[in-house]
Amino acid sequence: MTMRQKTFQRRSALALLTATVLGVGLPALAQGKITRIVVAFPSGGPVDFVARAIGEQLGKELGHQVIVENKAGANGAIAAEYVARSAPDGQTLWLTSVGAVAINPPLYDKLPYDPVRDLAPVSLVVNNVELLVVNATNPANTGAEFVANARQQSKGATMASSGIGSVPHLAMELLADATQAKLLHVPYKGAAPAITDVVAGHVDGFFGDIPGLIGFVKAGKLKPIGIAAAKRHPLLPEVKTFDEMGIKGVDSDNWYALFASKATPAADIERLNGAVRRTLGNEAVAAKLMASGAVPAASSPVELATLLRNDTAKWARVIKAKNIKPE
Numbered sequence: 001m002t003m004r005q006k007t008f009q010r011r012s013a014l015a016l017l018t019a020t021v022l023g024v025g026l027p028a029l030a031q032g033k034i035t036r037i038v039v040a041f042p043s044g045g046p047v048d049f050v051a052r053a054i055g056e057q058l059g060k061e062l063g064h065q066v067i068v069e070n071k072a073g074a075n076g077a078i079a080a081e082y083v084a085r086s087a088p089d090g091q092t093l094w095l096t097s098v099g100a101v102a103i104n105p106p107l108y109d110k111l112p113y114d115p116v117r118d119l120a121p122v123s124l125v126v127n128n129v130e131l132l133v134v135n136a137t138n139p140a141n142t143g144a145e146f147v148a149n150a151r152q153q154s155k156g157a158t159m160a161s162s163g164i165g166s167v168p169h170l171a172m173e174l175l176a177d178a179t180q181a182k183l184l185h186v187p188y189k190g191a192a193p194a195i196t197d198v199v200a201g202h203v204d205g206f207f208g209d210i211p212g213l214i215g216f217v218k219a220g221k222l223k224p225i226g227i228a229a230a231k232r233h234p235l236l237p238e239v240k241t242f243d244e245m246g247i248k249g250v251d252s253d254n255w256y257a258l259f260a261s262k263a264t265p266a267a268d269i270e271r272l273n274g275a276v277r278r279t280l281g282n283e284a285v286a287a288k289l290m291a292s293g294a295v296p297a298a299s300s301p302v303e304l305a306t307l308l309r310n311d312t313a314k315w316a317r318v319i320k321a322k323n324i325k326p327e
Helices: 003-022 026-031 046-062 074-084 098-107 143-152 167-179 191-199 210-218 266-281 283-292 301-321
Strands: 034-039 065-070 092-097 119-127 130-135 157-161 183-187 205-209 222-228 256-261
Touching (some): 034 074, 046 210, 046 283, 074 119, 098 256, 119 301, 130 143, 143 167, 167 205, 167 222, 191 222, 256 301, 266 301
Parallel strands (some): 157 205
16 A cells, blocks of 8 residues: 555545544535525425425435525415526425416416426425315215215305415316316415314315325314325225216325426436435335325426426316416
């Protein structure tokens, strides 16, 4: 071994010792990087929960610290613009639900961002299929019974949503189209007051993400009667899909996915995608997400781009057909 090799070996050992004493890994010590996951909602919400559930492990996979930044407001536009204008180095990511990237573009005449033009797909993170729930005392035990009861009432059935153009609203429109039942839309400013009124029996039904409803279902305050997805949910295996009930076309998924700025090099996108896949494959991370009702679901960047394109077209058809206008 040469003198230069011995010197390098001593320096490497010293670096390793220093990293161990400081409690950091060599990649973090060497790179000094921070990756930001930007969330367009306040802390404590479901998207924020998913960001924080994956953040620590994603940092380990990337070899440097990952932090969550909440940039709420303007229906996701503030977060979207921030990420779109960030340095194209893969260190600023946007974790968004389907609304801001697939529903907002056809819903609003003008947006300060374009998901296809300004953002680069990284990976799908979780699926959040919609669950139809009713008050615990509601006579309907399945979605089919709920529809049948609505048909027998002159005024139909009332359906709460978290707002005009929201996923719960559009899921309701899919059910109305599939069954021709009279469903009266009752929009609220957010899911919390909508759920409160369904629990109290003031509104007949509500479509919502399972993570936001599972606590009420387990407590017996809400009755789950239909899954708007191709297959049943692991946490609610006894609840049938609408397809199983013979009601076709009621398929609604408020998925969450990661995007970077458009100019991010393909090599960085692939590196991030691999880290996300490994993170979601981690047993502890997957178990935490599953316990909440969110189903881990990594994808390739191309698969996410296809999903975005298909869902944008799907929701655009509903918005146009129903002449839905934002509040």
